[in-house]
Amino acid sequence: MTFTSQKWSYGYDSAQNLVKRTNNTTVETFTVNVLNQLTLIPDSVPSYDRRGNLVSRVASGNIPWKELYYSYDHENRLTCVQTDTYYTPESYRFKVEFVYDGLSRLRIKRNYIWSGGGWYGSGGETRYLYDMSAGGAAGMLIVQERDGANWPTVTYTRGRDLSGTVDGAGGIGGLLARSHGYSSGSWAYHNFYHSDGNGNVTALADSGGTLQASYIYDPYGRYLTGTGTLLTSNVMRFSSKPWVSFLGTSATSGLYYYGYRFYDTYLQRWVNRDPIPISATMNLYAFAQNSAYLYRDFWGLSDELDLPFGPRFTTGNPLNPINCEQLEALIMDLQRNAVGHELYGAWAKAYLEQLLDIWDDYCDDDHGDSECPAVGPAPVPQLQPSPAVFSSSSLRNAPSWSLPWQQPCLTATGSMIIVGGAIIVIECWLNPINGPLPP
Template sequence: MTVTSDVFAAPVPWSYGYNTRQELTSAVRDANSPSLRREWQYAYDPIGNRVSAAEDPSPEEYDEFTLGYVANNLNQYERVNLSAGAAPGAQRLLYDADGNLTTEFAAGDMNCDGDVTFADTDIFVAKIGCPNITDCNVPCTWTHGDINGDGVLSWDDIDPYIAQLGTAGRKFEWDAENRLIRVGPLHATPAAGDVKVEYAYDYLGRRIERRKYTWQTASPPASWTLAESTRYVWSDWLLLMELDGLQGNAVLRKYAWGLDLAGLNGAGASGGAGILPAGLTGAGGIGGLLAVYDTNGTTTGQNPEADDMSYAYLYNANGDVGQVVDPNAASAAASLVARYEYDPYGGVIFASGSYAASNAWRFSTKQFDPVTGLGYWGYRWYSAKLGRWVSRDPIEERGGICVYCAFSNATTYAVDSLGREAGPAPYGPPATVRGCYDRFQQDLWYCTTVAVTEGPEASVTCRRRADRSFEVCLASAPDGNHCHSQPGTSYTHCSYPADAEYMGLGAQCFCVCMGDDRWSQRVRACLACFYTRTPVDNHTAHQVCYAIADQYGERPWTRLALCAAYCGYMKYACFE
């Protein structure tokens, strides 16, 4: 797929590549221009965790990098290794029992004080050559100083250790409803210039206040000093105003909204999830922010004031803010007050203009905090650096097996309105039956591990969620919607491949023989019962389930699914 942008600049083509699960695997910016070309490559494991990310940029003044990701059994990134680039190193990540990110720090932190400083150097040098890092008695057992991730603390770690000197860790704090409430430095004793931010939320989970503190040492005793207090006024999930809590709630910014991506693609004036119509909020406002009235941080009581600013927003087709313009400017050149370009996962690779730093609305028309670098979606916070959410999906596996993955790993054509479930954007490769099936197979593979670690009942629940995700995917696949019964053909005439896999080689037969796919749904319900409760080989299971689907073809498949989920052993009575 190729997307071309042509707003206040020459066209810049982007080309994208995908795997069979429709996850983004490559992105190339302006492949025909050596001076502008940049390229990204991504790889994922069967669950959807990113395994690697590489950038091969141009021009040469940019540093190429290769990142490797290590996920644990809960699909949380525990370690991110920078194996190539100007400053190789590693970052460690820790989580709480609810799956929220709580700590990030550099692997060179030998004493667990949160920073990599010269205080760590003596420990680092003393432990070099220890044959087993887990037995080295390093004070900080989080990393053991193994910066390059080879399992040994050796002289090979010296260069990346030196490169990480001065790196500070961060801690993240969450409330009982898994909402991020504080981000600050990891070290126990704050230092001059340290900054932390705090957030407050209303009963719907909307952020209603942001407080920024700085550590002040000029006037003893040293303490955290409130530097900013921004309060937010909402209508449904659309932000209307930002107020200055330190200046009697004086207006900082006002926002005007129109149709978002849902409205621009046919959502009507009614039927929204909240008090506003679906055309305004169906996509969570993505692509719908029209304009901002910015008081420039000053309020004298006059309205308007001489330094007030009124700007309009322009977007790419995915709802990312591309330009901010001043409609009252004297010329087209002067009207462009902010311009952005993003990497495939929303990181800003280019920003220019007088308003570029002040404007918080960026990727996917969401606000990004300048202190934390995280984007606020509503129900979750997004890290463009990690390319995923920093907390679990609030609807758990109902939104997909990978509860940290953002936008189904396809940010180029999928959006997430409020941080709960990805949906299609108005362009990009649609789902295919084969792609849906490949993802479904990976989900089933994951469910087999659940059966071992959590038991058979958890595996049944996992399979139900996988089946639901599969149905949602098939519903959006054009080739799945065009499976119609051929004249004079019924499902009883299908030739069932002896080596057919679960919705694999039999998929063509399923589509040809039953237009609405009910027959294949009955087969899946039968197989779910077989694989969950009965030790039987794949070939026998398919033969029996094909026959049962033929015999009870007119029965509602949902009844079969319920029966399959709860039956203690395989019996034809399940389907009678």
């Protein structure tokens, strides 16, 4: 699969609203009101109801998938998405309905097609089954899909990922395998998921290792290109979440279902407000604090730190664990030099949150010892870099090493370690308070 490289940049207002998106030389602008609701997007004009739900995107002219209408129930759950009925050809017209259970889980998706002047349900029906033992909040993880006759069509195998948990390696729900071709109590075909550091599904391979599907996304999950026989039929993709497609099995039009809200990758935001009205964020439509590579949202309720390319640490027993004094110095340096930095501020803020949690648990006087140990092994910071993130190759072929703070700086002012194209470490680890960030 060939793919032309793309360079993305984004502009936001003071309330975390996307106002400008640039892909190479293509510039798109977005306009919002004081309620953080979109009022103008490329090719269409959005509108909202009094409860803050996106109800329409009205386009200029016959532009497929640009003009959409949304309906919600009294719980503000999305119940229908459809186009207008004047699109030509008729294949541009679609309607999708959603049915939920008492736990607000999506249970049924019905696809309708337009024929003879009306909507007909021959577009197919998908029923979703959940397993309480599969992990997640109140059994929110889909483990099987069935058709309208209740016949099993797809089942999902979930379990521990490389982190030893169902969520620690970036994805959500420990998604391991997809099986289809059910007959006489068994499944004929099994394919296995491969994900990037953020848990985004990038490929499926069969038991022989043959690639059956591959995906490339933009930084916020919009599908760019892909290949393979399971490209469209597989729906578990960005953040390991199900892609609820429009127009049958289209790979490019649809929404991601997160459990309590739907996420629009084109708009880079949720289609409606946070169901918890008192939120820690100033913008109730913002997705993952506009930093999908640093944060993830499990169910559409709140985001949390996810550092697949950052300095993720694992509990271990290194020979020289970092002590509270070193941790305090690193926290002070981030607060002084990094958090407000134009280029590295988002990374530093996310990393700082993690370090402060460690400090509260192990080093704060209110949590145990009256004085933190200054040298030698400490009762916390029993931390070592995860080999999957830190390696000698990550340090631009620097000598092999075990702990970053034991190494000399790569430059006079600090180090800049790059993994997968993402800057993950900025500062001299030998003495965290020894110098400013690189310019």
